Amino acid sequence: MATSLGIITILGLAANWILEKLKIPGLLGMLLVGIAMGPNGLDFISPELMRVSADFREIALIIILLRAGLGLDWDVLKKVGRSALGLSFIPGVLEGVTIMLISTLIFDFTLIQGGILGFIIAAVSPAVVVPAMLQLKEEKRGEDKNIPTLILAGASLDDIIAITIFTSFLGLYGGENISLAGQLLQIPLSIVTGVGVGFAVGLVFVSIFETHHIRDTKKVLMILGAAILLMGFEDLISRRIPFSGFLGVMTIGFVILLKRGIVAKRLSVKFNKIWILAEILLFVLVGAQVDINLTLHAGGWGLLIIAAGLVLRSAGVYIALLGTRLNKKEKLFCAVAYTPKATVQAAIGAVPLAYGVRGGDLILSMAVLSIILTAPLGAVGIRYMKRYLSSQTEKRQEE
Numbered sequence: 001m002a003t004s005l006g007i008i009t010i011l012g013l014a015a016n017w018i019l020e021k022l023k024i025p026g027l028l029g030m031l032l033v034g035i036a037m038g039p040n041g042l043d044f045i046s047p048e049l050m051r052v053s054a055d056f057r058e059i060a061l062i063i064i065l066l067r068a069g070l071g072l073d074w075d076v077l078k079k080v081g082r083s084a085l086g087l088s089f090i091p092g093v094l095e096g097v098t099i100m101l102i103s104t105l106i107f108d109f110t111l112i113q114g115g116i117l118g119f120i121i122a123a124v125s126p127a128v129v130v131p132a133m134l135q136l137k138e139e140k141r142g143e144d145k146n147i148p149t150l151i152l153a154g155a156s157l158d159d160i161i162a163i164t165i166f167t168s169f170l171g172l173y174g175g176e177n178i179s180l181a182g183q184l185l186q187i188p189l190s191i192v193t194g195v196g197v198g199f200a201v202g203l204v205f206v207s208i209f210e211t212h213h214i215r216d217t218k219k220v221l222m223i224l225g226a227a228i229l230l231m232g233f234e235d236l237i238s239r240r241i242p243f244s245g246f247l248g249v250m251t252i253g254f255v256i257l258l259k260r261g262i263v264a265k266r267l268s269v270k271f272n273k274i275w276i277l278a279e280i281l282l283f284v285l286v287g288a289q290v291d292i293n294l295t296l297h298a299g300g301w302g303l304l305i306i307a308a309g310l311v312l313r314s315a316g317v318y319i320a321l322l323g324t325r326l327n328k329k330e331k332l333f334c335a336v337a338y339t340p341k342a343t344v345q346a347a348i349g350a351v352p353l354a355y356g357v358r359g360g361d362l363i364l365s366m367a368v369l370s371i372i373l374t375a376p377l378g379a380v381g382i383r384y385m386k387r388y389l390s391s392q393t394e395k396r397q398e399e
Contacts (some may be wrong), residue, residue, distance in 0.1 A: 001046045001049045004044070004045045004046040005049065005282045006050045007044060007045075008033065008034070008037065008045065008281070008284045008285075009165045009277070009280055010281065011033045011037070011063060011284075012016075012030045012280035012284050013028075013280065013396060015030055015032065015033045015185055016029050016030055016280070018289075021385075023380065024376050024379075024380070025282045025362060025375050025376050025379040025380075026090075027127060027128070027342055027371075027375055028141045028371075028372065028375055028376050029035070030279070030284050030287070031040030031090065031282055031283045031284070031286065031287040031346075031371060031372065032047070032282035032287065033116065033284050033287065033290075034284035034285060034288040034290070035287040035288070035292055035368075036284060036287075036292050036385070037284070037287075037288060037328065038050075038287060038288030038289060038290065039288065039289065040291045040292060040293075041288075041292070042172065045285075046057040050075055050285075050288065050289075051186075051378050052290070053285040053286075054350070054351075054354070056278075056282070056285055057181070057281075057285060057346060057347045058220055058228075058231060058277060058284060058348070059224075059284050059341060060223070060278040060279065060280075060281060060343070061126075061229065061246070061282075061344070061347045062070035062124040062227045062231060062249050062274075063155070063224070063274055063275050063278045063357055064081065064127055064130060064275065064278075064343055065126065065227075065246055065249045065250045065253070065270060066223065066224070066227060066271055067126075067130055067134075067271050067272065067275065068126055068130050068152060068250055068252070068253070068254045069156075069250040069251060069252060069253025069254040069255075069256075069257065070253040070256065070257050070264050070265075070268040071130065071133070071134050071137070071152060071155060071253075071257075071268065072149065072253075072254050072257060072269060074254075074257075074258050074315070074322055078345075078354075079146055080362065081102045081141070081183070083150055083154070083320060083321060084150055084153035084154040084157070084325050085154075085156065085157070086154075086249040086319070086320030086321070087150070087151070087154025087155070087157075087196065087320045087334075087338070088153075088154050088156075088157030088158050088160075088320075089157070089161050090311070090316040090317075090318030090320045091124075091158070091255055091312075091313040091314070091315075091317050091320065091338055092119075092122045092123065092158045092161060092162050092316070093122070093316070094312040094313060094316040095118070095121070095122045095309040095310065095312050095313035095316070096115070096119040096121070096122035096162065096165065096309075097118065097198075097307070098116070098118070098309050098311075098312040099117060099118035099121055099122070099305055100114035100115045100118035100119075101114065101116065101307075101338060101357060102301045102304075102308055102309075103117050104303050104397070106301045106304075106308075107359065107362065108303070108394060109267075109359060112169050112172050112173050113173070113294070113357065113359055114356065115165070115166075115168075115172075116166060116169045116173065116352050116357060116365060117141060117359075117361060117363045119162045119165045119166035119169065120162075120166055120326055120344070120345060120348055120349055120352075120363065120366075120367050120390070121306065121309060121366065121370045122162045122165075122309070123158060123159045123162035123163065123341070123344035123345070124159065124338050124340065124341070124344075125341050125342035125344065125371075125375065125378070126156065126159060126337075126338040126343045127279065127341035127342045127343035128187045128342050128348075128375055128378055128379050128393070129151060129155045129176075129265075129337060129338075129340060129378075129384075130152065130155070131194070132337070132382045132383075133148040133149075133151050133152045133155075133337075133377065134152075136148040136386060137149070138318070140388035141386055141389045141390070142330070142333075142383050142386075143319075143322070143389065144390055145324075145326060145330065145390060146201060146360075147326070147330060147333070148333065150334070151334060151337050151338070154320075154338075155338070156250055157247075158244065158338075159343075159344050160191070160194075160244050160246050161246045161387045162344065163244075163246060163344065164244060166289060166348065168349020169353065170351070170355060172255075173352075173357055175357075176281070183328070185349065189241075190199065190242035190243055190244040190247075191247055192242070193241060193242060194211065194242065194243055194244030194245065194246070194247035194248040194251065194295070195247055195251050197230065197233075197243070197248045198230070198247065198248030198249065198250065198251025198254075198255070199228065199251050199255055199274055200253070201226055201248070201252050201255075202251060202252040202253075202255025202256055202372050203255060203259070204223070205219075205223060205226070205252065205255075205256055206256060206259040206260055209256075209260055210224075210260070214346050216263075216266050216270055217270060217376070219267060220267055220271060220274070221268075222268045223252060223253075223256075224269070224274075226252065229253060230245050230248050230252075231245040231246075231249070233245065233358075237285075238363050240278035244253070247340065253390045255334075256328070259279070264365075271284035271357075275313045277373060278317070282343070282346050282347070283339040283342070283346055286346035286347075286349060286350065286368070287344075287368070289349075289350050289353075289364060290364065290365060291365060292359060292363075295368055295369055298362060298365050298366055298369060300307070302365070302366050302369045303373065305366070306369065306370050306373055306374070310339055310374070313335075313338060314335040314338070314339070315338065317331070317334050317335040317337065317338050318331055318382075321334060329385075329388040330379060330388060330389065332388070333385045333388050333389060336378065336381040336382060337378070337382050338378075338383050339374050339378040339381065340374050340375050340378025340379060340382075341367075341370040341373075341375060341378075341379065342374075342375045343372050345368070345370055346367075346368040346369050346371065348378060349364045349367030349368065350364050350367075352364070
């Protein structure tokens with residue numbers, strides 16, 4: 001397993017560097033490395049590593065959520081609250097339902113299978129969106145209307161809602177005696193419990209950091225360890241009490257930022273460094289699980305389904321932004337920034353296959369197809385269209 005880790009680290013870094021030079025998101029190169037090296041390719045990755053790949057993917061998702069929490073701003077959140085709330089569920093629900101209905105016609109899925117597929121694909125990618133928005137904040141671009149924070153907050157909640165609805169459909173497929181409506185009603189409770197526990201854990205860390213001198217590296221390890229335990233806590237109690245571990249993890253970072261802003265900025269830098277390895281493991285290992293022949297077989301119809309979902313997602317963004325101060329170009333930027341798929345699809349795309357869901361291999365292939373299609377388009381679109389957002393530098397030059 002150690003040899004496999006060394007190989008995928010070197011090749012993942014190389015693929016990332018090459019594609020970044022071509023102005024293409026490096027994550028796509030890492031995904032292709034995984035496809036080539038996986039059991040359905042050259043079979044260079046050890047079986048032991050493949051067996052623990054789900055744990056690595058979850059840790060990578062935890063890191064990106066902690067980064068998102070450390071990048072939020074409470075004062076700005078209060079200003080964009082209503083719009084962020086709309087962005088958190090309107091685009092994703094419209095996209096998920098659209099994919100659910102179309103897949104029942106094209107793939108002969110049941111509504112439950114279609115819902116599983118729809119809400120895997122519906123989640124926007126923190127791996128693409130979070131770094132891009134944090135960079136915009138550093139450039140002071142779009143800050144006059146709080147656009148980066150608006151998208152950061154909305155996208156983070158979008159993931160949580162999509163994952164919760166996905167989990168509900170997966171539970172229905174498994175025969176749990178709870179109606180879909182009953183499961184969906186648990187979403188608000190899972191948000192409240194997730195925020196509550198995450199807030200409490202965050203306060204504990206704030207208290208420790210105020211009273212004890214601890215190196216930043218050790219602080220990062222403590223927070224990461226607690227976040228992993230929090231996800232384990234969700235597995236332990238989720239069948240009895242609705243609980244969002246993902247939201248709890250993000251809240252930990254947000255509370256530290258709220259109470260210890262200077263410390264949070266230093267920790268954010270540390271997490272950015274850890275993300276370099278976590279990103280490689282995430283995308284290489286999910287690529288390794290892909291059957292490329294099945295992905296190509298789903299190609300034409302799969303592209304149609306994904307495209308239809310994106311159209312409804314973009315319409316949802318415009319609906320959520322009604323009544324805001326954003327102009328047409330800024331709303332278009334938000335719609336484009338809300339298109340990339342990557343992190344969540346990589347983290348949970350293989351779950352239906354592991355649970356024995358009929359068509360699970362096709363669902364995984366569709367998840368990967370959505371990454372290949374939307375991650376580079378979304379990332380390039382954000383880079384190109386950020387010029388539509390005003391910057392403090394441009395304003396000073398005009399003055």
